[in-house]
Amino acid sequence: MKAKKFVLKQQFVGFPKYSDVEIMEEELPPVTDGEFLAEAVFISIDPFIRIHPQEVGNVVMGQQVARILESKSEHYAVGNYIVGFFGWRTHTISTPQLITPDHRLPEYLIKDMDDLPLSLPLGILGMPGNTAYFGFLDICKPKEGETVVVSGAAGTVGSHVGQIAKIKGCKVIGIVGSESKGKWITEELGFNYYINYKNQNLKEELIKCAPEGIDCYFDNIGGDLSSTIISTMKRFGRISVCGFISQYNLESGFDKAPALQGYFVSNCLQMQGYSALLFVPRWHEGIAQNLKWIKEKKLKYRETIIEGFENTFQAFLDLLSGKNIGKTIVKV
Numbered sequence: 001m002k003a004k005k006f007v008l009k010q011q012f013v014g015f016p017k018y019s020d021v022e023i024m025e026e027e028l029p030p031v032t033d034g035e036f037l038a039e040a041v042f043i044s045i046d047p048f049i050r051i052h053p054q055e056v057g058n059v060v061m062g063q064q065v066a067r068i069l070e071s072k073s074e075h076y077a078v079g080n081y082i083v084g085f086f087g088w089r090t091h092t093i094s095t096p097q098l099i100t101p102d103h104r105l106p107e108y109l110i111k112d113m114d115d116l117p118l119s120l121p122l123g124i125l126g127m128p129g130n131t132a133y134f135g136f137l138d139i140c141k142p143k144e145g146e147t148v149v150v151s152g153a154a155g156t157v158g159s160h161v162g163q164i165a166k167i168k169g170c171k172v173i174g175i176v177g178s179e180s181k182g183k184w185i186t187e188e189l190g191f192n193y194y195i196n197y198k199n200q201n202l203k204e205e206l207i208k209c210a211p212e213g214i215d216c217y218f219d220n221i222g223g224d225l226s227s228t229i230i231s232t233m234k235r236f237g238r239i240s241v242c243g244f245i246s247q248y249n250l251e252s253g254f255d256k257a258p259a260l261q262g263y264f265v266s267n268c269l270q271m272q273g274y275s276a277l278l279f280v281p282r283w284h285e286g287i288a289q290n291l292k293w294i295k296e297k298k299l300k301y302r303e304t305i306i307e308g309f310e311n312t313f314q315a316f317l318d319l320l321s322g323k324n325i326g327k328t329i330v331k332v
């Protein structure tokens with residue numbers, strides 16, 4: 001069996017380039033006792049791949065939904081589907097990861113999907129879904145009637161957070177980079193307002209949509225836009241710092257934070273960052289709640305599916321340049 005894989009040829013500097021990666025073939029050995037062979041069905045494309053430390057020569061990191069093709073392990077049977085952190089590769093030989101090591105995402109069998117797409121465990125029913133669920137509820141602690149701003153609002157995490165905020169009875173303003181994204185989140189997902197940061201004045205629009213000020217900010221983008229949003233927050237506002245994608249492709253790196261101390265002191269603000277790994281002990285609780293909301297039709301999702309393993313890197317470039325709506329997935 002030959003596996004195809006994307007190998008990191010050089011570290012990303014600035015916006016990633018085709019010359020940073022290379023597609024290679026690998027002859028896989030026979031499966032031995034305790035091992036399984038899995039074939040990638042869907043590969044998850046996520047922003048953290050741009051900035052997480054990775055070694056040159058390694059397979060580019062990432063999660064996948066894979067089908068067990070062969071098994072010499074009692075834990076997985078041929079035909080089972082699993083979620084695994086196998087990277088951008090078509091076939092993988094491994095042993096089941098039954099206990100999640102520190103600093104790793106869990107690996108598990110996919111069950112109870114009914115008629116839902118098998119890609120969802122990479123999105124709304126997986127790492128990004130749990131980031132939205134725990135990162136919003138545990139950190140912003142939203143109350144009914146409060147005003148919530150979500151940036152990156154038409155992406156995987158942001159579109160999910162805004163809908164949870166609506167379920168909790170909040171007024172929700174989404175920050176997006178295009179009119180079609182804004183229409184989707186307001187007309188289909190129930191956000192109250194959208195602001196297109198590419199062609200509107202963010203501060204003026206925020207004051208129009210939320211003259212009362214903002215209670216919670218779910219930050220996916222960081223940078224100057226986030227500083228502007230934080231400057232319109234109310235006393236005792238809470239900020240969940242999920243990501244800072246506006247800084248990921250800066251050649252200068254991101255070792256300086258904008259000075260916003262004045263707003264924090266005068267408005268008694270709280271800000272907390274986290275990684276999805278923090279939620280691993282409650283992983284299946286998050287998935288169960290998000291699944292329940294999907295079945296109750298309270299939570300909608302969209303996926304941008306790119307076909308073909310060879311197009312995995314292009315899917316990554318498209319995500320970083322905002323061409324996706326909802327979760328970006330490669331269908332292998």
Ligand SMILES: NC(=O)C1=CN([C@@H]2O[C@H](COP(=O)(O)OP(=O)(O)OC[C@H]3O[C@@H](n4cnc5c(N)ncnc54)[C@H](OP(=O)(O)O)[C@@H]3O)[C@@H](O)[C@H]2O)C=CC1
Binds near residue numbers: 047048158176241326
């Ligand atoms: N802390 C954690 O554990 C986790 C954090 N994250 C973070 O959450 C954020 C969203 O991730 P995810 O939902 O998977 O990705 P998305 O599906 O939201 O895709 C990324 C989006 O970011 C927006 N974007 C890109 N560049 C900029 C920019 N310069 N300024 C403003 N917006 C920009 C684009 O939308 P637009 O057209 O609107 O610009 C793009 O579609 C990321 O920052 C990611 O790193 C994700 C998972 C876990």
Ligand SMILES: O=C(O)CCC[C@H](O)\C=C/C=C/C=C/C(=O)C/C=C\CCCCCO
Binds near residue numbers: 053085104
């Ligand atoms: O390293 C592994 O083997 C597994 C890594 C899995 C991954 O870290 C799990 C969760 C992903 C979280 C995503 C976070 C973000 O997108 C937020 C931005 C940056 C985080 C990565 C920066 C790491 C710098 O040390």
